[in-house]
Every structure is written in C-alpha cells, then in structure tokens.
Amino acid sequence: MADTxxxxxxxxxxxxxxxxxxxxxxAVPAPVAPRRLTLGQRIKRDRVMLLLTLPGLLYFVVFxxxxxxxxxxxxxxxxxxxxxxHSVWVGFANFSAAFAEPAFWSATFNTLEIALVQLxxxxxxxxxxxxxxxxxASDRIRRFxxxxxxxxxxxxxxxxxxIFQQILGGAxxxxxVLGSMGLPRxxxxxxxxxxxxxxxxxVAWKDAGWGTIIILAALLNIDRQQYEAAAIDGAGxxxxxxxxxxxxxxxxxxxLLILNLGQILSVGFEQILLQRDAVGPDAGEVLDTYVYYHxxxxxxxxxxxxxxxxxxxxxxxxxxxANKFAHRLGHExxxxxADR
Amino acid sequence: xxxxxxxRAKTRSTVPAPRPAPVRKSDGRPPWMERPTRMGxxxxxxxxxxxxxxxxxxxxxxxxxxxxxxxxxxKSSGLVLWPDHPTLDAYRTIFTGxxxxxxxxxxxxITVFGTLASLLVxxxxxxxxxxxxxxxxxxxxxxxxxxMLFNAGIIPNFLxxxxxxxxxxxxxxxxxxxxxxxxxVVLRSFFMNLPEELYDAAKVDxxxxxxxLVRIVLPLSKAVxxxxxxxxxxxxxxxxxxxxxxxxxxxxxxxxxxxxTYVLQGQSLNAASAGEVLAPQQAVQMxxxxxxxxxxxxxxxxxxxxxxxxxxxGAVKG
Numbered sequence: 259m260a261d262t263x264x265x266x267x268x269x270x271x272x273x274x275x276x277x278x279x280x281x282x283x284x285a286v287p288a289p290v291a292p293r294r295l296t297l298g299q300r301i302k303r304d305r306v307m308l309l310l311t312l313p314g315l316l317y318f319v320v321f322x323x324x325x326x327x328x329x330x331x332x333x334x335x336x337x338x339x340x341x342x343x344h345s346v347w348v349g350f351a352n353f354s355a356a357f358a359e360p361a362f363w364s365a366t367f368n369t370l371e372i373a374l375v376q377l378x379x380x381x382x383x384x385x386x387x388x389x390x391x392x393x394x395a396s397d398r399i400r401r402f403x404x405x406x407x408x409x410x411x412x413x414x415x416x417x418x419x420x421i422f423q424q425i426l427g428g429a430x431x432x433x434x435v436l437g438s439m440g441l442p443r444x445x446x447x448x449x450x451x452x453x454x455x456x457x458x459x460x461v462a463w464k465d466a467g468w469g470t471i472i473i474l475a476a477l478l479n480i481d482r483q484q485y486e487a488a489a490i491d492g493a494g495x496x497x498x499x500x501x502x503x504x505x506x507x508x509x510x511x512x513x514l515l516i517l518n519l520g521q522i523l524s525v526g527f528e529q530i531l532l533q534r535d536a537v538g539p540d541a542g543e544v545l546d547t548y549v550y551y552h553x554x555x556x557x558x559x560x561x562x563x564x565x566x567x568x569x570x571x572x573x574x575x576x577x578x579x580a581n582k583f584a585h586r587l588g589h590e591x592x593x594x595x596a597d598r
Numbered sequence: 599x600x601x602x603x604x605x606r607a608k609t610r611s612t613v614p615a616p617r618p619a620p621v622r623k624s625d626g627r628p629p630w631m632e633r634p635t636r637m638g639x640x641x642x643x644x645x646x647x648x649x650x651x652x653x654x655x656x657x658x659x660x661x662x663x664x665x666x667x668x669x670x671x672x673k674s675s676g677l678v679l680w681p682d683h684p685t686l687d688a689y690r691t692i693f694t695g696x697x698x699x700x701x702x703x704x705x706x707x708i709t710v711f712g713t714l715a716s717l718l719v720x721x722x723x724x725x726x727x728x729x730x731x732x733x734x735x736x737x738x739x740x741x742x743x744x745x746m747l748f749n750a751g752i753i754p755n756f757l758x759x760x761x762x763x764x765x766x767x768x769x770x771x772x773x774x775x776x777x778x779x780x781x782x783v784v785l786r787s788f789f790m791n792l793p794e795e796l797y798d799a800a801k802v803d804x805x806x807x808x809x810x811l812v813r814i815v816l817p818l819s820k821a822v823x824x825x826x827x828x829x830x831x832x833x834x835x836x837x838x839x840x841x842x843x844x845x846x847x848x849x850x851x852x853x854x855x856x857x858x859t860y861v862l863q864g865q866s867l868n869a870a871s872a873g874e875v876l877a878p879q880q881a882v883q884m885x886x887x888x889x890x891x892x893x894x895x896x897x898x899x900x901x902x903x904x905x906x907x908x909x910x911x912g913a914v915k916g
Contacts, residue, residue, distance in 0.1 A: 300733040306807040307726040308734070314723030315738050317776045321758070322745040328754030338760075390645055395627060399646070405902050406650050412828075412894045414836025416854040420861045420887055421656045424663075424677055431659075431677055463652070482628070489630040524749075528838050532862060546752065553753045554843065566751040574748040581747075 329570075332563040352564035362565060364540060365548040372530075372544065373522040375454040376461060381518065383462050384469030385511065389503070391470060392477045407467025415528040418464055423447055426456070447533065450541030457529060472514070473507060480506035513584050520580030523573040545569045655679075657891065664688050664884035671878050687877035688885035698886055700849065701856040704768070705835060708852060712772040712834040713827055720777050720785060720826065725811050727782075728789035729797075739786075746779045752843070759844050770844035771837050771852065778833075781826045788822045789815060825904045828897060835893060853890050861886055 301308065332352055334345040356362045387407065394400040410418070425431045426446040433443035446452050484502045493501060527546040534542035543551075545565065553562025627633075634642075659677030665688070666674075666681040673682075692698040723742070727735045750758075755774060764770040792815065800810045816823070838854040845851060859865055861883040877885075 297733070304732045307729065307732045309726075310722035310808070310811070311726030311735070311738055312722075313719045314726075314777050314782070315741065317719060317773075318742045318745055318779075320762075321755075321774050321776070322750060323741075325750035325754035325758045328750070328757045331753060331757065387649065390642065390649070393642060394646065403646055403650060405899065406653050408902065409895075409898060410653055412832045412898065413891060414832075414838060414854055416836070416838050416857045416862065417887055417890050420857060420883070421660060423862060424660070424884075425656060467653070486628065486630050495632065531842075532858065549752050550843075554756060559753065563751075563753040566753050570748060570751050577747050 329563060329567050331559050332567045334560055336559040336563070338557075338559070348560065352560040353568070356561050356565050356568075359561075361539070361543065362548065365543045365545050368541065369523060369525055369544040372454045372457055372525045376458050376525070377515075377518055377522070379455075380458050380461050380466075381515065383466045385473055385507075387466050388470040388473035388477060389499075392474060404467070404470075407470065409467070410464045411468035413464065415464075415526070415532060418460055419529065419532045422456075422460055422463075448536045450537045453533075453537045453541045456533070457526070460529060461526070472510060476507040476510040477503065509587075512587060516580045516584050516587075517577075520577035521573075522576060523569055657895075660884050660887050660891070664881055664888045666878070666881050666884075668878045671880055685877070685881075688881035691877045691882050692885055692889070697851075697856055697860070698853075698889070701851050701853045702889060704850060705837075705853040708768055708771045708837065709831050709834040712775075713830045715772060716776055716778075716781075716830040717823070717827055720781055720830075721811075721816070721823070723777065724782055724785035725789055725815060728786050742777075742779055742782060756843055765844055766847050766850065768850065771840045772834070774840055774844075775833060775837075778829070781829055785819075785822060785826060788819060792818060821904050824901055828901045831897070832894065835890075853886075857886055857890055 295303065330342055331345075333347060333349060334342070335348050335351075336342070336345045391400055391403060391407075394403065423430065427433075428443075428445045428448065430445075430447075433445055437443045446456055449456075480503065484506070485498055488498050488502050523545060525544055525546075527544075527550075530542060530544050531547050531550065534547055536542070539551075546569075549562045549566045549569070552558045552565070656677070659679055662681055663671070663678045665684040665686070666678040667683040667685045667687070670678045670681045670683055726732065727739050727742075729735070759765055759770050759774065762773075764773060796814055796818075797810060800814055805813065836854060837852055838858070841850075841852050841855045845855070848855075
C-alpha cells in the first residue's frame with residue numbers, strides 16, 4: 259500500500275516540512291496558481307476511499323431509491339404475474355377507489371387520533387423523567403436508574419406486547435386483581451376505546467427512558483451560574499424550575515416537538531399490527547396496516563400502493579416542513595449539521 | 599465568574615440569618631441550594647422506586663413465570679414473581695427440538711451475520727466519507743442522509759425484495775436494513791473528530807488510506823463500534839417487520855415470528871415441539887420470552903456507558 263499513498267496537499271506538505279526543519283529555505287518554488295487535478299486524477303487519488311464507500315452507496319440506492327419506482331403500481335391495475343410492464347394503466351382510479359372507501363378514512367382518523375394522543379400524553383413523560391433523574395443527587399443511584407430505564411428501548415415490540423398481554427390482557431394480572439376486589443375484570447388489550455391509550459402506555463414503557471438522554475444533555479448545558487443567581491435573588495426550587503430550567507431546555511423541546519409533528523402519519527407499524535386483531539380493524543387500523551392488509555394480504559396492490567404513496571408524499575412534506583421550521587427558529591435541525 | 603467567597607458574601611447579605619448548616623461536601627450540593635425537605639426527598643424516592651419497578655416488575659415476572667410449575671401458576675394471577683416450586687420443564691419443552699430451537703438458531707445466525715455485514719459496510723462508508731477532500735463524498739453523503747427524510751413504504755419494498763429474488767431467503771432479513779443512516783452519521787462524525795495529525799503522521803510514514811483505517815482508525819474506535827454493533831444486533835435480533843413481510847416459509851422464521859404465533863396468538867407450543875415433557879402453557883410462553891430478552895440483558899450492561907455519547911452525536915450532528 260505504501261507506494262500508492264497519494265501526494266500530500268501542498269499546504270500540509272509545507273506545514274510538515276516547517277515542523278521538521280524549521281529554518282529550511284523554501285525547497286519548493288511556490289507556483290503562481292495551485293495546480294488543479296482533473297476529475298479523473300482526483301478519482302484515481304481517492305480510489306481507496308471511494309471503493310470503501312461503494313457498497314454502502316449501492317445499498318442506499320438499491321433499497322431506498324429504486325423502490326420509489328415501484329410506485330408506478332399505484333397507477334396500474336397491477337397483477338404480479340403480468341409485472342409492471344404488462345399490467346394495465348388505470349390513471350388515478352386506485353386513488354379514487356381508496357378515497358371512496360370508508361375504511362381508508364377510518365384508518366386516517368385512527369392514525370391522527372393515535373398520533374395526537376401520543377404527542378400530548380407521551381411527549382411530557384421523558385421530560386418529567388429527565389427532571390427527576392437530574393434531581394437525584396447521588397451519582398450511583400442516578401446511574402443505576404438510568405441503566406434501568408434505558409433498557410426497554412432495546413426490547414422488541416413482539417416481546418413488549420406479549421408482556422403487556424400478561425399484565426393487562428384477559429388472563430393477566432390486572433383483571434385478576436380487579437376481580438379479586440369485586441370489580442369487573444377489565445381487559446384493556448381488547449377494548450377498542452382504550453386503544454390509543456394502550457399504545458401510548460406501551461410507548462412510554464419502551465421509550466420514556468431513552469428519550470431522557472437528549473433532555474438530560476440539554477439540562478447539563480444550562481449554566482450553573484443562572485441557578486446560583488436566581489437562588490441569590492430569592493427564587494425557590496419551583497421558580498428556578500420555571501424561570502431557569504424550562505427556558506434552558508425549551509429549544510430542545512421545541513425541536514423535538516416539531517420533529518414529532520413531522521412524523522405524525524407514522525405511528526408504530528409493528529406495535530399496531532400486533533394488536534390490531536385484538537381490538538378489531540375499526541379502532542386498530544392505521545394507514546400502514548391498511549396498506550399491509552390491502553396489498554400484501556388481499557393482493558389489492560394498486561389501491562394499497564396508492565394509499566402508501568399518498569401517505570409517503572404527505573409524510574415527507576411534513577418532515578421537510580417541520581425541519582425547515584426548526585431551521586427558521588434558529589435550530590440546526592436534524593439534517594443540516596451533518597456535514598460539520 | 600464569581601469566586602466562592604463572593605458568593606458566600608452575597609448569600610449572607612440577602613438571606614436573613616442562614617442556619618449554620620453542617621458542611622457536607624460529599625453530596626455535591628452547591629452552597630446556595632436549599633437543604634431538601636423531608637417530604638420532597640420522600641416524594642422523589644417514591645417516584646424513583648415506582649419508575650424502577652414499572653420497568654423491572656414485568657421483566658422479573660416473566661422470568662419468574664418461566665420457571666413456575668403448574669401449582670405456582672394456578673395460585674398466582676398472571677405473573678409469578680417467585681416460583682415456590684421452580685422447574686425447568688418449560689425450557690426442556692422448548693429446547694427439545696422443534697420450532698423454538700430452530701427459530702433460535704435462525705435468530706442467532708441473522709444477528710451474527712447481519713451485524714458483521716452491517717458493520718463492514720457502515721465502517722467502509724463512514725470512513726470513505728470522513729474526509730471532505732475525497733471527490734464526491736459530499737454528494738454520496740447527501741444521497742445517504744436524504745433517505746432519512748422519506749420511506750419508500752411497504753408495497754414498493756415488497757415488490758423490490760420479490761424482484762431481487764430475495765423473497766423467502768434469509769438475506770431478506772438482512773439486506774433491507776443493512777445500513778442505518780443514523781449509525782453512519784454517528785460513526786462518520788467520530789472518525790472526523792479523530793485528530794488530523796494522526797492521518798498526517800501515518801501518511802508521512804507511507805501508509806495508504808486502507809492501512810490507516812485498519813491500523814489507526816479502527817483501534818481507536820472500539821467504543822463507538824461496540825455501540826453501533828449493539829444497535830445493529832438489536833435490530834436483527836428483534837427483526838419482525840422484515841420476517842413478516844418477506845418470509846412465507848415458517849421453517850425460516852426467526853424468534854419474533856415464533857413469539858407472535860405461540861405467545862401472542864396463543865397457539866400451543868407443546869404440540870409444536872418434538873419433546874415429551876408437558877410444561878404449563880404459560881410457563882412455556884414466558885420461557886420463549888426469556889430466551890428473546892436474555893441476550894439483550896446480557897450485553898446491555900457492558901455497553902450502557904457508551905450510549906449517551908453515541909446517541910447525542912447522532913442527534914446533534916445527524
């Protein structure tokens with residue numbers, strides 16, 4: 259490999275030389291303009307780096323960009339044995355078919371309802387938990403609690419839903435406890451009205467702890483002297499929380515909120531699919547499960563792809579809009595800082 | 599910046615008659631902070647205990663129930679925290695061949711190979727993009743990052759996997775999630791933050807780009823590589839979405855699919871396994887859950903201390 263080392267950029271070479279032989283005379287006569295390499299020369303120079311990048315680039319193109327072409331199905335009466343090439347083009351018929359279906363609107367409504375309940379009732383949980391963790395004075399206890407609350411993030415949805423089934427489900431702990439107190443045996447897992455709340459509870463169990471990481475970091479960034487000054491001016495713990503802590507983490511909270519709003523059409527597919535049958539499709543169908551059941555289960559490819567396309571377009575627009583809004587508010591956003 | 603003396607002087611002037619509190623340096627409380635009231639401390643302690651129990655109780659209950667015998671299960675409701683008559687029947691049932699054993703092999707296999715493949719590709723890409731002077735690196739990076747903004751969706755992905763001939767193969771569980779843009783960003787920014795002098799020195803010594811990666815960059819990145827491996831391994835271990843979509847052959851099912859069928863949908867595992875032992879159905883189900891959770895519980899403590907760094911790099915820079 260040694261002989262293939264590309265020549266150092268001129269500036270670095272000079273720096274290097276300067277460090278080694280300090281008073282050396284300028285060995286290289288400085289050219290008037292820096293020599294520009296042609297594209298071919300640059301690619302040859304960077305060939306090792308580019309080769310290392312290639313498999314990853316191929317992955318992103320094949321598994322993220324190529325599938326977008328598959329959306330032609332949304333405009334076809336797609337039949338798998340005919341393929342894209344020979345299926346009949348139907349224009350926007352799939353879209354109007356989907357929009358005419360009450361099930362589509364019910365799925366849209368459920369998606370928005372679940373997203374909204376999660377936004378309002380899950381969003382504050384990691385914040386509260388982070389404040390609690392932050393107020394634990396003992397380092398050892400805080401680390402222990404942190405290890406415990408981060409853990410569920412790594413447990414898969416199938417496992418989590420199974421565990422909830424054991425506790426809240428028909429034969430689980432809660433109905434038994436209620437029954438032994440003479441109350442009706444309430445089975446939350448199959449109550450359609452409670453579905454958004456059940457999902458929120460599960461999300462909180464899984465990710466509340468994980469969500470504290472970013473908020474704890476924001477809390478650490480608040481200047482200690484602000485607390486000190488506030489205390490000296492007579493602000494008690496509650497007023498310090500209100501006037502120092504909350505304004506201190508507000509930028510992060512706003513950013514997270516905006517990004518959550520951008521994700522509003524994507525409520526957890528795995529989590530909901532696993533529990534859809536227990537509450538029935540009227541309450542348990544969301545856009546993603548609608549696409550799955552119509553397309554892959556019922557082979558209604560065109561309509562499913564049409565709904566998927568609508569969801570993808572609106573979802574992407576929301577994410578882009580939310581991100582732009584975050585920039586507008588003066589935050590780095592999620593994607594811009596990447597090249598620094 | 600106020601010195602300690604000044605702070606104390608100011609405190610004295612504004613707060614009437616400060617109680618000569620005993621000096622306790624060990625609790626790390628700054629001098630201006632009030633001593634916590636007993637009620638506040640109690641409330642906090644209760645809250646902490648509740649949070650810890652909320653996470654721990656279900657997990658301990660699942661583990662306990664997996665060792666429970668029929669009498670334990672009848673006696674208690676739902677979960678058995680501490681079985682009085684512990685038995686390994688449940689584990690004997692699922693390990694004497696049959697569905698769960700096979701699923702376990704599949705899951706271990708895709709986790710090991712998937713993580714290795716993901717790590718190789720991600721490291722290569724992150725390193726290749728970690729130096730800005732590389733031709734086209736910015737364009738390639740944007741191509742990768744842009745995928746965080748959209749998701750092609752279920753139907754196109756399904757048609758792609760079918761079209762590539764991956765349907766019903768183990769590759770379908772790995773390929774569609776081979777590289778995570780998030781992990782790529784975390785790793786790349788770690789590489790970029792390594793001191794420039796390292797690269798320069800290595801180059802002067804005549805090392806090529808690849809040798810620098812293997813000899814210098816990777817040995818310095820063990821911690822971040824460990825975290826990223828964990829992220830990938832957990833994805834593959836929990837793989838449910840891909841197997842649901844792309845696997846038709848039940849013989850190829852990984853653990854999460856088996857969990858869904860036999861634990862969530864309640865089909866009897868005793869019938870499905872080859873063994874003769876008849877353990878209580880519920881204990882068997884919980885034993886499957888334990889097998890699915892325990893690997894995570896085992897690697898978790900070793901990697902936990904690296905999380906914050908990894909996640910924050912991704913969140914702030916990604």
